[in-house]
Amino acid sequence: MAGGGACLAEDRIGQVVLPGDALLLPGHTQAESERLCLATSGPQKGRLVCGPGLRRGGDGLLVTKCGLLRYRGPGGPAGSGSGSGGTYWVDSQQRRYVPVKGDHVIGIVTTKAGDIFKVDVGGSEQASLSYLAFEGATKRNRPNVQVGDLIYGQFIVANKDMEPEMVCIDSSSRANGMGVIGQDGFLFKVSLGLIRKLLALECEIIQDLGQLYPFELVLGMNGRIWVRAKTIQQTLIVASVLEACEHMTAEQRKQAISKLLEN
Incomplete structure (x- = not known):
């Protein structure tokens, strides 16, 4: 725990953070702090990207949404934090979308x-x-x-x-x-947190669904999903599984898809 009620960002990764929490970045100078950029896309080389649910504040980050603090390294999967680069964001189940440039x-x-x-x-x-x-x-x-x-x-x-x-x-x-x-698909809405999971590289949910039927999928950062399969029945099944994934563990999802494959 740092002075003034602030914590090191890397110590809070995977933990619940609340609006108003201050997150310090170890070894982050004032000059480096000015390089923080607000974005939701992948991190720029050598820069620390401040993602959804966070904004720059002094020498660190200020939390603006309730959720779990996440971090992804400059070129790798989510892991331990570092003040020298990568992306910090708050993973929340928010459904209301606020437009962001580049989304x-x-x-x-x-x-x-x-x-x-x-x-x-x-x-x-x-x-x-x-x-x-x-x-x-x-x-x-x-x-x-x-x-x-x-x-x-x-x-x-x-x-x-x-x-x-x-x-x-x-x-x-x-x-x-x-x-x-195309108008012959099916549009439905999910939480913004599920959209971020589906947009992750090598998303297991998408890979598991690919075992069922061939389908087209369009994901919007505003929580909207458009899906189209060969038949209406297949389209509705894929949409139902995607909606259910928000409240299922990886094991439950695999079991559900296995049952569908058997049928």
Whole structure:
């Protein structure tokens, strides 16, 4: 326990943290502290990334959400902490989504007003999406987007003072999997914590589900999942297992999938 009620971040990994808790970073100088960046993507080389549920505060981190403190090294799996790099975040079961720049999300087109689409992303306000924010889109070649369509895109603007703005192209103006999602799949919502588990590299849940049937899967950081299998029945089974995984252990999940395989 450090002075002033603060603890070393590496000593709290895997433990419950509460809003207002201060986490100190060992050997972290003031100059290094300024290199902290708010992000939810993978850590940048040599930098400490402050992920969901945390923000920079003085020479360390301040907790803004209740949950378990997690850490992932600069180039490896979650493990022991270090002040020199990697990613710290709070793993919570929050369901309300707050837009973050760079997040890939699934939205629903609600309004088409001139050159701008309004998209419901599950946040406190709708996001705007320009018709030019699609691969190959021009004034003459407009994308075929209708009210009610599902959109997979990413935020380029997301802060408390401005309306969220989405695009369906990457930095090279390529779709890279983003755009309008097919209507013949199934959309459902889960907690943000489960989404982060499913997006982890070599996720065992996805690998286990792959034993059942071939299926397409789109994961949004806003807690929305779109899935499509060969038949409606298979699609609903995959969706049901994904929803149940949130409250199942790895052993329970494997047993459930084994029963489905037997049937």
